[in-house]
Amino acid sequence: MPALQGEIVTERSRILGRIRLAGLYAFVLALVILSRPFPASLAVGAAAVALGETVRLWAAGHLVKSVRLVTSGPYARTQCPLYLGRLLILTGIGLAAHHDSYVNLVALAIGYAVFFFYYMPRKIRVEGARLTKIHGDAYERYSRSVPVLFPSIRRYPGERSSWSFRQMVRNQEPLVVLGLLGTLAFLYWKMTRG
Numbered sequence: 001m002p003a004l005q006g007e008i009v010t011e012r013s014r015i016l017g018r019i020r021l022a023g024l025y026a027f028v029l030a031l032v033i034l035s036r037p038f039p040a041s042l043a044v045g046a047a048a049v050a051l052g053e054t055v056r057l058w059a060a061g062h063l064v065k066s067v068r069l070v071t072s073g074p075y076a077r078t079q080c081p082l083y084l085g086r087l088l089i090l091t092g093i094g095l096a097a098h099h100d101s102y103v104n105l106v107a108l109a110i111g112y113a114v115f116f117f118y119y120m121p122r123k124i125r126v127e128g129a130r131l132t133k134i135h136g137d138a139y140e141r142y143s144r145s146v147p148v149l150f151p152s153i154r155r156y157p158g159e160r161s162s163w164s165f166r167q168m169v170r171n172q173e174p175l176v177v178l179g180l181l182g183t184l185a186f187l188y189w190k191m192t193r194g
Contacts, residue, residue, distance in 0.1 A: 052090075062164070080120075080148055
């Protein structure tokens with residue numbers, strides 16, 4: 001019975017995760033559709049999106065989920081480079097999707113609140129427990145030495161694996177790139193349409 005109960009919790013978590021993700025996409029879609037971008041907002045927002053996606057591409061090329069403790073690339077300086085990239089992308093879209101009544105800034109503030117007070121604490125708790133179970137003391141040493149989100153100047157003295165295009169593709173990051181390019185292209189179209 002305990003194994004079945006664990007499977008139910010896992011399936012429930014997956015379903016709730018999909019619902020949260022669908023809600024996030026609907027919120028961003030509404031923000032983008034209602035936006036009135038102008039050249040400066042789009043340029044600054046696109047720069048933040050590009051920086052965030054660069055961090056994500058770098059991280060996705062190093063990440064091998066649950067197989068080994070990844071401490072190379074950006075993981076040598078932050079435990080959560082994918083989430084740092086996501087935060088930069090959130091900021092970029094919030095700025096690029098300008099609205100005359102600053103609804104985009106209110107949405108960005110709500111996004112930050114959800115990110116820092118719900119999303120990150122939950123991810124740290126769930127992933128920390130999973131990584132401790134899989135990697136034990138090695139993860140404990142790593143988590144004590146490397147900041148959770150904002151990168152350290154000092155590099156963790158772990159592995160020095162090379163970035164892998166194949167691994168980045170395996171982690172499905174090209175789909176994120178396509179979605180972001182589509183979003184920015186739509187915002188550009190809205191801006192030029194007047």
